[in-house]
Amino acid sequence: MSDIRPDETRLAFEPAEADDARLVFVGRVRSPWTTRADCPKNLRAAREAGVGARVEIDEAFRPALASLEVGSWIFLLSWLHMARRDLAMQMPRHAERPTSTFALRSPVRPNPIGLHLVRLLAVEQDGAVLAIDAIDLLDGTPIIDIKPYFASVDSPPEA
Amino acid sequence: MSDIRPDETRLAFEPAEADDARLVFVGRVRSPWTTRADCPKNLRAAREAGVGARVEIDEAFRPALASLEVGSWIFLLSWLHMARRDLAMQMPRHAERPTSTFALRSPVRPNPIGLHLVRLLAVEQDGAVLAIDAIDLLDGTPIIDIKPYFASVDSPPEA
Numbered sequence: 001m002s003d004i005r006p007d008e009t010r011l012a013f014e015p016a017e018a019d020d021a022r023l024v025f026v027g028r029v030r031s032p033w034t035t036r037a038d039c040p041k042n043l044r045a046a047r048e049a050g051v052g053a054r055v056e057i058d059e060a061f062r063p064a065l066a067s068l069e070v071g072s073w074i075f076l077l078s079w080l081h082m083a084r085r086d087l088a089m090q091m092p093r094h095a096e097r098p099t100s101t102f103a104l105r106s107p108v109r110p111n112p113i114g115l116h117l118v119r120l121l122a123v124e125q126d127g128a129v130l131a132i133d134a135i136d137l138l139d140g141t142p143i144i145d146i147k148p149y150f151a152s153v154d155s156p157p158e159a
Numbered sequence: 160m161s162d163i164r165p166d167e168t169r170l171a172f173e174p175a176e177a178d179d180a181r182l183v184f185v186g187r188v189r190s191p192w193t194t195r196a197d198c199p200k201n202l203r204a205a206r207e208a209g210v211g212a213r214v215e216i217d218e219a220f221r222p223a224l225a226s227l228e229v230g231s232w233i234f235l236l237s238w239l240h241m242a243r244r245d246l247a248m249q250m251p252r253h254a255e256r257p258t259s260t261f262a263l264r265s266p267v268r269p270n271p272i273g274l275h276l277v278r279l280l281a282v283e284q285d286g287a288v289l290a291i292d293a294i295d296l297l298d299g300t301p302i303i304d305i306k307p308y309f310a311s312v313d314s315p316p317e318a
Contacts, residue, residue: 011223012219012222013219016184018183018184019179020183020184020238020273021301022177023177023179023182024172026269033223044311044312056288061172061261063168064259064261065261065262077272079268081180087181088220089225090221100199100223103225105312109223110185113236115236116221151314152203153202153264155174156276156278
């Protein structure tokens, strides 16, 4: 079991031992980020870095991309395969106080799924590769879903 | 294998047979919707129905909720356990033409994960239950993640 920082707490259950449902990886991110120290901590920081990224889609899933519109905004859902899953309270570096997992966007969560709103810049190599404007993911991170962004349901209605 | 409609196509691979990663269910939705015919097709329609919903969080995961702010917007990630996973092109009812899975918000997708931006109205029963403004999910649907919404990364930067 991994160590925890002062003020962090563990869940009473190890999520990695569960088998409530199973995922298929549909592709992988190709990004400039190969170490956690390099990787931007969120998409705003990734955009400020000014470098794009790509998503390689496995052959079996390429037919599911056909109707995506270049220039549109899409959600990528990632599987943050390097993250532990057992923390209830976390003390992010530079944070002032411990914060509970579901109030953070930290990769550490019971199901380490990342949510990333990115712009689709191009579809390359006969639909095998998506070029996107930026990503806050390590090179090689698995992708588990792609969804179109709709402002009508994906932004607070009062905004 | 389930039937498909005219103009729909199957993936060359059955995602339900994969085991690339495993999920834990952290809770379940309690909604007024018990049949697919009743269930609103998206959150805008759910809000128009004018009825709230609840999420029951399993005991082991309640400590991960502590820092959520009542009144804030949160993403719920659901596991759409009733959905098939094997379609590449889909012909939604009332749609004019077949559309590829990753360009739709249909529950039918290789990993049937739903993304729902809702408002947290209250935390009830000592942190066991979240009251939310609306939901477009059948009663009993498993929840796999909760994330805070941040406009800085969750809306297109040009908006």
